[in-house]
Amino acid sequence: MTLPKPPVPRVVGPVTLTDFVRYQGASGDLNPVHHDPAAAASAGFPGPFAPGMWAAGLLGTLATDWLGPQNVRRFSVRFAEQIWPGDVLTCTAEVLARPDGGTPLVDVALTCRRQTGAAAVVATATFVVPVEVPDAG
Amino acid sequence: MVVEAGKLREFAAATGSSHPAYVCPHADSSPPTFLITKRLWQADEDPWADTGLDPARILHAGEEFAFTGPPPGPGTTLTFDSHIEKVFTKRGRRGGELTFAVLCTEYRDEAGALRATSRTTVVQPGQTPLEPR
DSSP, X not given: OOOOOOOOOEEEOSOOHHHHHHHHHHHTOOOGGGTOHHHHHHTTOSSOOOOHHHHHHHHHHHHHHHHOGGGEEEEXXXXXXXXXXXXXXXXXXXXXXXXXXXXXXXXXXXXXXXXXXXXXXXXEEEEEOOOOOOOOO | OBOOHHHHHHHHHHTTOOOHHXXXXXXXXXXXXXXXXXXXXXXXXXXXXGGTOOXXXXXXXXXXXXXXXXXXXXXXXXXXXXXXXXXXXXXXXXXXEEEEEEEEEEEEOTTOOEEEEEEEEEEEEOOOXXXXX
16 A cells, blocks of 8 residues: 655744634644743743744644545654744654554654754544545446 | 644644645644644643643653544544543663653534544652752
């Protein structure tokens, strides 16, 4: 069974406070550390930083744009490092474990790296392999 | 919570997707992390109250979503139930103790069928044992 080719890396940025706020409004997580410099300072940070789940969302849609929204069965993300305004993010996706023979599932690895090269957000996901409709003739 | 077309469009735009399954008038799916929007439907209480963790000090460490089939599309009404699954400690790289807690949430549709499960992991850094002299 052939999979669609992995997507070209998705480059996002330089990221802005507006990106963070747009996500915060969409998700309902209004934690001020992500948009209010005073709140970020009170919490011990040099300034507001990205909601980790925003970057997770970027990786999630990178994967579903590749393998199909209906096909995702698991998405697991961990936050390794903060993302700051001005960062340029490169989001990549690759196959981790190819389906062999009978199994209809594929595991993929998703990484969101900052311009420093550091992986800020790392995810794995499991998809049902997209079904290819065979040609009629 | 109700999976709504307008919120789907907004969430897809905020997370970098314009896939028709999320944004067109006949949208029929939701992004893998969309269920994080349950926050908009729940009471404003501290879900970590029973863990002893301080909501002002905890950081989001990770999140996992598992689906029993295709993710729910617009028009689906889900009821969700959360419980603290575990609390555990680990030694941090700098010698301090880190306390982790995992909140498990189950999402069921109108027929009572389990559609998804999420696990939210938070971490609270402890005091480091090394004090400056």
